[in-house]
Amino acid sequence: MTTITHCFGLKRNAYYKHKNRADKRLNLELQIINIVRKRRKSLPREGVRKLVKSLNADFNKANIKVGRDTLFNVLRKNQMLTLRRKTSARTTNSYHRFYKYNNIIKDLEVTRANQVWVSDITYIRTIKGFCYLALITDMHSRKIVGYDISDSLELKGCVRAAK
Template identity: 25%
Template structure:
């Protein structure tokens, strides 16, 4: 084999017998944990959700590393089925700044909430579901369902979260849908001391935590 590879016999055996690097050892340990989380999610979690779960366990690594290890292991999350857009930006309104920048880590409850809207098919037609998810606990703290996409839908979800949690200076992160950029929603946030934050247009990774939750919900 050493002749085929064009290396010396001693060089080949030295390469074969050398100890694995610290990086490869760490990757092997991470692979075990990633597979366990993926299996525990009924094989629905993708890289964003697994990355968040690892962060909860105190394992601080980059999402790209999680993606690389998942690809090497041949595992993937369940993608949300392509659906009709549920939110559209009101071009007349300036969106809030992105205070999150895809960093969904929170060190305690009610520091960061993420919100989004999806649709739920029923025998009678579609219902729309608005949720508010706490980034620390990964629990839904507010939700509302309705037959239309008016701003009241997200207001109801926010009001439930405010009533249940009574947060102080919480960040509320969403997309730039017209419901979240509406005057009524902005005024409610201001009155409650909520800091609105919005991701960029058309990029699911800017609200990956909610996207991952909806993927799990639809399984």
């Protein structure tokens, strides 16, 4: 060991200090991972920021000081981070059997308010399912002229927004 450490210009005790620090760090990481695994059995999708708050008592009991960044790094190193689910509703079907109208205002220059109104429907996710928000907007001032929220995509919601 002395020969190897002298090749790097270090003393033998520097190697052992580094080894002890690495062993302590590894032991600390294993304790953190075991505590997080116990928690993740009941709440598998809980993120790191909430884990820090909810496991603070467990970390204190084990006499471990763990901050948010340390927990992020340990969980990232062990591939235990939960990624956000990117889900979105598929809303547009351009291959339907209905007539598709041409865009007649494509080349029109809008110069005053109430010259052109545009409308759109968007989905709002709620606990009970989806709500549908129909909006009618003035193209010049970009102000909302009419709106309606309904439980279905029926034409009635758009008509109420226009009224």
